[in-house]
Amino acid sequence: MSDAAATAAETAPGDIQLSVRDLNGWYGESHVLHGVSFDVRPGEVVTLLGRNGAGKTSTLRAIMGLLPRREGSISFEGRELLGLPPRQIARAGIAFCPEERGIFSTLSVDENLMLPPIVRPGGLGREEVLDIFPNLKERLSSQGTKLSGGEQQMLAIARILRTGAKFLLLDEPTEGLAPVIVQQIGRTLAMLKARGFTIVLVEQNFRFAASVADRHYVVEQGRVIDMIPNADLTANTAKLHAYLGV
Amino acid sequence: MVELFGIPPQALFGQLLLGLINGSFYALLSLGLAVIFGLLNIINFAHGAQYMMGAFVAWMMLTYFGVNYWWALLLVPLAVGATGIVLERLMISRLYHLDHLYGLLLTFGLALVIQGLFRNYYGVSGLPYSIPAELSGGTNLGFMFLPTYRGWVVVASLAVCLGTWFAIERTQLGAYLRAATENPSLVGAFGINVPRMITLTYGFGVALAALAGVLAAPIYSVNPNMGADLIIVVFAVVVIGGMGSILGAILTGFGLGIVEGLVKVFYPEASAVAVFVIMALVLLVKPAGLFGRVA
Known part of the structure; x- marks a missing residue:
């Protein structure tokens, strides 16, 4: 199960809340997403892991409609989001917590x-x-x-x-925070999962990601190159370290 | 009567009142400019022309349709504000992705066109607009004579300024506005229609200018150049108060009106440049203005 597309095929279509297919994205002339594909099921916590500049944040911003130019498909609860302005994507039930927090x-x-x-x-x-x-x-x-x-x-x-949005995009919520606060955020995410929230999490803190997520998508050079279920994480540690360069 | 610093109190208070009246207009106009600049990042050079339009539309409503002053106070800001909304949708909104300079050039050009049109049809000699009967006359306060209409202008301007300040600083709608001023794309990502908010904000700023125009009509003659004469001082007020600062625009507007009045009493020769000298000094000490936030 190393191919993200293969995983998608194994899942029944009705069981998928967000389906991203062959997503390309640009900031001006700079092509940052080169065909991102992944799926999120209702109630899941999914992380996007990868090195700096791999395209994790850009993927979240593309889903939210904040990337100036996008191509491909972003289907949320059966509705195509590509081409919608951010405010309508928010109204569709997706909430965004940006990396810079935006307070x-x-x-x-x-x-x-x-x-x-x-x-x-x-x-x-x-x-x-x-x-x-x-x-x-x-x-x-x-x-x-x-x-x-x-x-x-x-x-x-x-x-x-x-x-009231039950689908959350969280961009590096633990970045630069003290361990005790990271733990508090971890408990909060677990509570939200228990309440039925679906969460897509961009994370650099691999240990934190492992403590909260169901599955991990590995992003590299603007593509999803692998999917690792949290349960198989220990078996895949070496591979993951190679991906992330840790 | 006793003289203060060698100045007869009649003259002192007379100039203070005049300063307060001017300050009322400075405050209303710079408030509109500040609201527009805050969200649109555009220096609305058409503001003076829109103020003039307010006075003219009031005059037209009265002359052609018999609409009285009180109705004009309500209808003129709505009508002129609506022209602002059309302007924003058709022209200004196309410039947001460009440098601020383009917005300034566009609105400056619009101001010249609007003033030219009114000058062409109505000349520059000025049209009379009489004070409504309810506000004519005045009161002798003992130390000075207070014309009722002038008192009304100060009170009305204060009320509108405070109302606007309250709406922006203390309500949910104002919170949207402040947030969108700071980070429009994130506010959009929360599901708020930012483009519509920008359009309405411009319309509101223009409506404030038009309201000032209606208030001014009975005091100053209704004249195509009335806005151009005033707006330069108002820009100085905005710069002194701090670009985009609501409270700064209000306080500086009234404050500078009064300062100007006082200068007229003590050193009349300097009264025309006082505001600009203050602007230069403030910019030297606080480049962001008295109430401005450093970007």
Whole structure:
């Protein structure tokens, strides 16, 4: 099962929430995605692993419609997303947490939290979100960017849980954070999975990825070159180290 | 009466009031410019022409259709704001991917065209617009005479400025606006229609200019050049307050009006350049303006 396309063929079509096929993407003249293909099933936590510049972040941004030029197919719950503007992709039920976290400095923590509009019913309530991230509760009136890096990351995740979107794209949520906060984010992702959220996670922290994910897609030079189920991870450690150069 | 610093109080308070009136217009106009610049990143050079349009449309509504001042206060901003929306959709929106300079050139050209059209049809001698009956007359405050209409302009401008500040800084819609000013693509990725917000924001900024025009019509004569005369000072106000800062635009607008009035009392020769001297000094000390955030 080393070929991503083969895995897709084994899965029944109705069982797939997001299907990315032969996705190409460009930033201006620079061709960054060269035919990315992978699938995500409902309720899964899937990671995109790979070296810096492999195209992981670009893949997430392409799904969200934030890449200026895209070709191929991105099918979400049976609906083609290619060609839609980001706001309609968000309305389709996909929420995005960017690598730079995107906390607004002119908004208070509370305003940041309440900013993303509800796109469908069934999101977490404000109190529920604050119970998951109690650190935020005491800082609600602070300026958004006055929070610590870890708190900003929590806020960036917290605000998209309110929207009702059950499909989350998280770009390196653990980057640059202290181990204790990484653990807290890990527990949060496990809780979200238990609640039925589907998560696509871009991650450099391989150990963190192994602790939360069901499957790992390996991205290299703008392509998905391998898929490793989390259960087979130990058996594939050597191969993975070669891919990631760790 | 007692003289203050060798100045008769009548003259002092008279100039202070005049400064406050001018400040009311500076504040309203620089507020509109700040709102537009914040989200669109465009220096709206047509702002003075749109202010002039406000005064003219009020005059036309009254002369041709008998629409009175109070209705004009409501209808003129809507009408002129609608022309702003059309302008943004048809022309300005095509320039967002280009350098800021193109937006400036386009709006500057539009200002010249609009002023030229009005000059062609109405001349430059100015048209009268009388003060509504409810606001004519005045009150003797003891130390000075306060014409009711001028008091109304200050109160109305303050109310609109504070209302706008509240809407932007304290409401959910304002939070969308501030967020989109900071990072429009991420706000779009949350499902918010940013292009529509940009269009409406431009329309709102233009409507503020038009409202200032209606307020100005009974004070200054309705004249195709009325905006061009004012807008240069207003740009200085925006620069002093800090580009894109809402509170900065309001406080600096009123503040500079008053300063200008005081300079007129104590050293009249300098009154025309006072604002620009202050601008130069502020830029030397705080290049981002008094209330500006360093980018």
